[in-house]
């Protein structure tokens with residue numbers, strides 16, 4: 001394993017921050033697809049349900065000096081995994097709550113998740129609401145079950161970032177994660193942001209050791 | 220019938236119930252004798268637990284080996300005069316001479332043209348113990364009528380007289396615990412979760428020997444005519460269309476449904492559909508209603524419907540915890556084999572829910588819809604179902620296949636796992652190319668083949684985990700281990716092709732182009748749900764060490780090498796394929812399916828031959844030791860001893876002599892290679 005370089009060793013003002021992100025939302029809304037698009041730039045038209053939870057990482061460059069590494073928990077949306085969710089969001093710095101814009105009840109589920117996060121998760125957690133499968137609606141507007149304005153209004157009220165996304169076409173996927181990164185407390189990222197688990201929380205080290213994928217940011 | 224004195228003796232030794240009490244008993248020389256020798260390198264044989272009492276058998280075996288085996292005495296272990304090689308199949312000379320006295324002619328070339336005109340599988344039943352007693356080989360044609368008393372009554376006679384009816388089951392429920400030499404515990408399997416297994420909970424899915432002798436038909440069944448079979452089987456895995464709104468395609472869809480060769484249906488006792496491999500509710504609801512009616516008719520009469528046959532279709536029903544699991548098959552498996560497949564599906568359900576949860580759901584509301592709590596697991600059930608339909612050696616044998624590695628190489632891997640083991644680890648496994656490389660586990664805890672089947676199914680037969688793209692943390696119940704609680708499994712796939720020096724700052728991720736035959740996976744199972752990061756750290760340590768000490772390269776090379784061709788195992792052999800199961804190790808070895816069994820249909824036909832052989836040697840009324848089976852396409856042989864089961868298949872023009880000779884060679888090979896093709900010992904802490 002690479003030894004962690006202490007925060008003080010940061011070189012030339014380059015910042016490297018590491019954040020825990022959790023994806024929540026009803027089953028089949030496209031959580032895994034969003035992550036796979038973000039991490040590997042892939043999409044599958046037919047994807048089997050996530051079993052348990054998947055852990056992935058992706059590093060993006062916010063600007064020349066700033067690199068953010070996401071440690072992502074992609075959870076399964078099924079009811080029976082509900083009791084495990086706190087384990088994934090407890091130390092999360094940010095969350096993406098996903099619904100399917102062609103499925104009305106999926107927004108209710110998303111709202112319930114937001115509520116739970118606001119009650120139980122980190123006080124400073126950054127939450128983004130993602131209305132996924134935008135491509136379906138672009139193709140056939142009658143498929144839309146949730147109006148953009150309705151979701152947007154709700155997001156504003158609840159203090160969430162909001163995007164309509166398509167994992168299929170990539171629309172707004174990178175934007176979603178980049179905006180989250182921008183809202184995260186990069187400046188506070190440092191020794192006083194004590195890590196609660198071996199890999200949870202925020203970590204600083206020179207950009208050089210963790211820039212794989214950094215150049216991939218096209219925003 | 221074969222209820223001769225000799226076969227009584229055979230079954231008499233089988234009544235040794237659970238393995239654990241026995242393993243604490245001192246071993247007799249005879250028991251030791253049944254441990255395969257190591258071709259003279261003498262490093263095992265003293266520490267592997269023999270699992271069966273076989274004193275009579277050992278004597279029999281010895282006699283046989285003296286008579287039949289004299290030429291190959293070099294192969295007999297020299298360490299102890301009591302050590303006996305396994306019995307060998309009779310020399311073809313014997314067979315041919317005795318054939319002449321029997322009503323059924325099966326000897327080599329004479330018989331085959333005749334058989335070609337009959338679409339039945341000619342079967343010969345040969346009991347070695349009979350032969351040893353110079354009574355000649357009695358070949359019995361296991362016709363369905365054939366003057367048999369009721370198979371069930373015969374079976375129960377055996378059981379009453381000679382011990383537990385579970386005897387042959389325990390063989391296959393054997394866990395790694397029972398064959399690991401360093402293991403001394405003989406007591407209960409105590410769970411890390413604090414529960415103690417009851418006997419009933421140890422019922423793993425892979426019980427193929429529960430067929431209480433009712434599977435006599437299986438022996439006679441031949442696969443349907445080639446062309447039709449091929450056409451049907453190719454369609455077997457295609458999704459059915461849905462019936463359209465106007466119902467115009469209803470007939471076509473129903474036709475397609477009924478032409479499927481194998482169905483699995485699961486319904487609740489209240490008649491709610493839970494799962495069907497083929498077709499949606501519109502198609503299956505009618506059938507489900509009928510099935511439920513029939514089953515409950517019997518239940519009301521205080522009887523249990525277990526199976527029935529209609530034409531060439533066999534129905535087998537398993538009722539468990541308010542569930543009915545139904546298999547409908549035209550593939551010619553035995554009742555016992557189909558029942559074991561249903562058990563595996565049931566285990567999958569338990570693995571998702573645990574038994575107490577399942578019980579609560581139905582005791583709260585018998586009409587509960589189990590689909591909701593099971594949602595997302597249909598692919599797991601279907602993958603199991605399809606594995607059974609395609610035919611699967613590990614399932615048939617209820618044994619594991621290991622990656623062939625040098626003993627010293629495997630020891631290094633075992634040591635690495637032990638060294639890097641973290642506090643909350645229960646089981647650690649390295650799996651490569653779908654085969655087991657190494658296992659680390661606590662002394663007290665066994666790893667059950669049926670649990671491994673569920674894990675392998677999840678990892679290698681479905682996409683859910685593989686395509687998640689990273690590392691996985693999966694709550695699951697391993698019913699063989701403990702059906703009341705969840706464990707948590709960390710999974711990380713490394714590609715065999717992957718660059719050795721993965722970027723250290725980046726977490727491992729699953730490669731996008733996946734080839735089941737090439738993937739290496741690290742599985743770390745913990746009872747603690749919060750121990751993901753701990754397991755992740757161990758994974759990093761294990762992989763780092765394995766790379767450093769060269770083991771990773773060896774594993775990858777072994778995976779790339781693949782299974783040997785059958786002619787690499789036995790040069791010039793007539794064999795086209797074989798399965799060799801080491802009973803003590805609960806593991807099996809086989810050569811590549813290539814070049815003779817390329818493709819779905821060829822594989823299924825091969826597996827059907829194995830199913831038939833297996834059903835015959837495991838039918839409780841026969842106690843066969845050697846069994847030949849001749850069909851238009853093949854000549855095949857099953858040979859069982861207390862040490863191993865061997866099934867081999869040759870082309871139709873091969874002689875019995877050549878087949879038997881090759882079988883001998885395979886056994887020699889397996890004994891010589893034993894410590895490479897099997898995990899013996901493993902890493903125990």
Ligand SMILES: Nc1nc2c(ncn2[C@@H]2O[C@H](COP(=O)(O)OP(=O)(O)O)[C@@H](O)[C@H]2O)c(=O)[nH]1
Nearest residue numbers: 028029030031032033044045047133166167168
């Ligand atoms: N058309 C379209 N389909 C999508 C999109 N995202 C996901 N899907 C599909 O929706 C299904 C469920 O996606 P998945 O990522 O497994 O959802 P999850 O259960 O929330 O992880 C899959 O068949 C995906 O192919 C999208 O943006 N557009």
Ligand SMILES: [Mg+2]
Nearest residue numbers: 031032049050
């Ligand atoms: Mg998912």
